[in-house]
Amino acid sequence: MVDGSRHGCPRGRAGPAARAAVLRAGALLALLGAAAVPALAQTRVKVTDAWVRATVAQQSASGAFMRLTADDPATLVEARSPVAASVQIHQMSMDGNVMRMRQVATVDLPAGRPVDLSPGGYHIMLIGLKAPLKAGDTVPLTLVVEGADRRRAEIDVRAAVRPLGAPAGSASPPAR
Numbered sequence: 791m792v793d794g795s796r797h798g799c800p801r802g803r804a805g806p807a808a809r810a811a812v813l814r815a816g817a818l819l820a821l822l823g824a825a826a827v828p829a830l831a832q833t834r835v836k837v838t839d840a841w842v843r844a845t846v847a848q849q850s851a852s853g854a855f856m857r858l859t860a861d862d863p864a865t866l867v868e869a870r871s872p873v874a875a876s877v878q879i880h881q882m883s884m885d886g887n888v889m890r891m892r893q894v895a896t897v898d899l900p901a902g903r904p905v906d907l908s909p910g911g912y913h914i915m916l917i918g919l920k921a922p923l924k925a926g927d928t929v930p931l932t933l934v935v936e937g938a939d940r941r942r943a944e945i946d947v948r949a950a951v952r953p954l955g956a957p958a959g960s961a962s963p964p965a966r
């Protein structure tokens with residue numbers, strides 16, 4: 791009797807029904823969760839003011855810039871575009887008086903804090919352009935972002951091509 795109560799026999803009797811109720815709730819949550827995922831993935835990162843710098847003849851690379859605002863912590867892990875043979879995520883930084891550019895694997899997107907890809911900072915490098923980019927054109931880009939849950943989502947972006955001398959936008963100074 792002592793043993794029985796210690797091992798939960800009375801509760802064990804009520805158990806199956808309670809457990810079934812929990813299971814039903816769990817299954818319902820799982821269903822709701824599965825249904826909600828695509829919508830969440832679509833709205834996870836907001837992309838605004840996307841643009842690409844126009845190129846001159848013979849120029850084979852250009853940069854794409856935009857502002858990214860994540861609803862929840864996320865990471866930009868990849869960018870693709872059909873206009874270029876290869877697309878990389880780059881970061882520019884001043885090393886003394888020299889502006890250096892290097893490839894980075896990812897860009898952190900903290901929740902609710904806008905991250906600017908801008909001349910002089912992070913940017914998406916379009917390498918091996920298949921044709922010159924003319925002001926007024928639109929460049930399709932696909933961004934791949936990964937959430938804290940490691941789920942990946944693709945974001946389709948249409949970036950406007952701006953003239954070579956275009957100002958960098960409100961968020962950042964022009965490249966020097």
Ligand SMILES: [Cu+2]
Pocket residue numbers: 853880881891913914915
């Ligand atoms: Cu670059």
